[in-house]
Amino acid sequence: MTVKMRGRDVARKMRSETKDKVQVLQKENIFPKLAIVRVGNDKGSLGYQKAAQKIMAQVGIEVEIAEYNEDISMTDFEKQFAQINARQDVQGILLLRPLPQQLDTEKIQRAIDPHKDIDGMNPINLGKSLDPQKDDFVPLTPAAVLAMLDYYEIPIEGKKVTIIGHSLVVGRPLANMMLARNATVAVCNAYTPDNSEFTKNADLVIAAVGKTDLLTAEMVKSGVIVIDVGTNYDSAGKVTGDVLYAEVAPxxxxxxxxxxxxxxxxTSLLAQRVVQATEYFYRKTTRDFSSVNS
Incomplete structure (x- = not known):
């Protein structure tokens, strides 16, 4: 029997726990705040901003939007961003991408305070994927994959795992995080001659490329665990993944x-991380957060 893993169920539990923690913080007159930084009006960025705002409102986290014109210079952006980065009333920063060409995305990601980098894009946080610890701000999507596996109580230790996709934000950090849990990991990329060579005997297959129908039934064994990270759009504008679901699911x-x-x-994980960042920044005070973390 196939179990359908529903991310919404995982997110609902996560939001409930986060809301409880926010309420405890508010009783201590501590009010978590997220700054969302957006340059221009990219449709994808606007959609993600809206989704993040909705979740933050549900759990009681304040959101401040920092919007900049598409043609802002790198010098001006760095000055504005440095001010947000230094503000004590902002505990989390979400930098929406893509950024326009004149802005050095890599340099900006390096500039984010690692303790406010809830998306996990600062190189320090990327590096933490090698040996992730509780509450580390490792890259967001890999962390969401592990949250789903943990929710459904699926052990990783000893499993043969194949990841299709080796991006810096998903495939590579996820491989590190799987290795840290004692899995045997294969990572396929655009230069892999035949992905099925690595997927056919895998216990867990994760598709993270952005290519419709990339993973088909003949590429996996019976009883496999499949996680589809892909986001694609068909001719009708419908969202699809990388897995040919109707064939693979059985x-x-x-x-x-x-x-x-x-x-x-x-987005629910983002909210959870804003609370974690808030706890970090207030940890040096006399307040006791033991009740928040219990």
Missing amino acids: KAAYINPVPGGVGSIT
Whole structure:
């Protein structure tokens, strides 16, 4: 029997726990705040901003939007961003991408305070994927994948894992995080001659490329666990994943749909991290957070 892993269920539990923690903080006159930084009006960025605002409102986190014109210079942006980075009333920063060409994305990501970098894009946080600890701000999507596996109590230790996709924000850090949990990991990329060579015997397959119908039924064994991280749009504008769900699902022990999978978890994880960042910045005070973390 195939278990459909629903990211919305994972996210709902996460939001409930986060809301409880926010309420405890508010009783101590501590009010978590997220700054969302956006340059221009990219449709994807606007959609993600709206989704993040909705989740933050549900759990009681204040949101401040910092909007800049598409043609802002790197010098001006750095000055504005440095001010946000230094503000004590802002505990989390979400930098929406893509950024326009004149802005050095890599340099800006390096500039984010690692303790406010809830998206996990600062190189310090990327590096933490090698040996992730509790509450580390490792890259967001890999963390969401692990949150889903943990929610469904799927052990990783000893499993043969194949990840299709080796991006810096998903594939590579996720491979590190799987290795840290004692899995045996193979990572496929655009230069892999035949992905099925690595997926056919895998216990867990994660598709994270952005290519419709990338993973088909003949590429996996019966009883496989499949996580679809892909986001694509068909000719009708419908969101689809990287997995040919109708074919693969009957062979899988666990599988997530798209939409309704990993993407549903990410914004709730952002909210959770704002609370974690808030706790960090107030930890040096006399306040006791033991009740928040229990």
